[in-house]
Amino acid sequence: MSYLGFILPIINSYKGMKNVSVLEIGIDQGHSCFPIIHNLTWMCEDFKYSGIDVKLNMGVINAVDQMCNVASQRRKDNPNVNLYQANSLTILPLMVKENNKFDIIFLDGDHNYFTVCNELRHIENLCNPWTIIVCDDYHGRYAEKDLFYSERDEYSSLRVNENNIAEKLDNGNYAIDPNKATPRIQIHEDGKLKEGVKIAVNEFIVRNPGWKIRAWAKTEEMSESSSGDRYEPIVLYLGDHISVTNDSENMIQFVSKVSRERFIND
Numbered sequence: 001m002s003y004l005g006f007i008l009p010i011i012n013s014y015k016g017m018k019n020v021s022v023l024e025i026g027i028d029q030g031h032s033c034f035p036i037i038h039n040l041t042w043m044c045e046d047f048k049y050s051g052i053d054v055k056l057n058m059g060v061i062n063a064v065d066q067m068c069n070v071a072s073q074r075r076k077d078n079p080n081v082n083l084y085q086a087n088s089l090t091i092l093p094l095m096v097k098e099n100n101k102f103d104i105i106f107l108d109g110d111h112n113y114f115t116v117c118n119e120l121r122h123i124e125n126l127c128n129p130w131t132i133i134v135c136d137d138y139h140g141r142y143a144e145k146d147l148f149y150s151e152r153d154e155y156s157s158l159r160v161n162e163n164n165i166a167e168k169l170d171n172g173n174y175a176i177d178p179n180k181a182t183p184r185i186q187i188h189e190d191g192k193l194k195e196g197v198k199i200a201v202n203e204f205i206v207r208n209p210g211w212k213i214r215a216w217a218k219t220e221e222m223s224e225s226s227s228g229d230r231y232e233p234i235v236l237y238l239g240d241h242i243s244v245t246n247d248s249e250n251m252i253q254f255v256s257k258v259s260r261e262r263f264i265n266d
């Protein structure tokens with residue numbers, strides 16, 4: 001489910017705005033990428049969508065190529081949709097180097113402490129003051145335990161080596177291959193294992209004074225869902241006061257407020 005139920009109201013909050021810039025990490029079958037791009041083409045005057053996945057689905061690339069008002073990277077000089085097949089931990093620093101900034105960042109890639117912690121370290125430098133980060137699984141299945149996609153059978157060709165064992169560089173940092181999924185890397189602090197998305201997000205908040213966890217909620221659609229999996233996204237925002245709510249309406253009102261701020265800064 002991820003943040004799927006929030007895509008329409010979130011993008012709707014940016015309706016009529018120019019040059020709305022969206023980053024999504026984790027595309028998979030395109031269940032979130034398609035409605036995000038669709039809504040951007042209909043609701044925003046101009047937009048840029050950048051999507052990253054370590055295992056980019058050809059079907060998604062081909063489908064996006066067939067969308068009206070989409071100039072994808074394969075066809076046009078000035079694309080409004082860029083789909084990157086890469087490990088987020090290697091492409092995000094390149095985006096930082098190019099001084100890319102995004103208005104909305106959807107974070108839904110590998111669901112483990114090491115990855116989310118490092119993704120958020122790069123994302124810190126990809127934000128405008130009004131940027132919101134919509135982050136999956138703060139309360140979900142991998143809130144407090146690690147998932148590494150490299151351990152799934154379908155990712156066996158994307159392993160860094162036969163045993164999927166992490167290697168270190170001379171400087172002591174873990175080697176991350178741009179074309180491979182991240183092997184299990186687990187971090188201990190004070191003898192305690194750090195696992196899951198939640199602690200990585202909490203550390204981001206501590207590291208970045210001003211950033212708040214503004215909301216988490218289920219939409220009505222999510223509450224009615226028969227699925228046992230209820231992934232609830234959270235929205236991070238660089239704000240000056242805290243308001244945490246479990247009411248989805250409040251969250252959408254909040255996103256609308258942030259997007260208006262962005263409009264003023266346009």
Ligand SMILES: C[S@@+](CC[C@H](N)C(=O)[O-])C[C@H]1O[C@@H](n2cnc3c(N)ncnc32)[C@H](O)[C@@H]1O
Binds near residue numbers: 003025030087110182
């Ligand atoms: C939960 S799925 C994304 C779901 C999608 N956002 C949706 O709502 O349908 C996670 C995706 O992250 C990708 N992924 C895993 N590790 C990654 C990494 N280090 N960099 C980029 N993508 C990664 C996987 O290939 C997978 O397609």
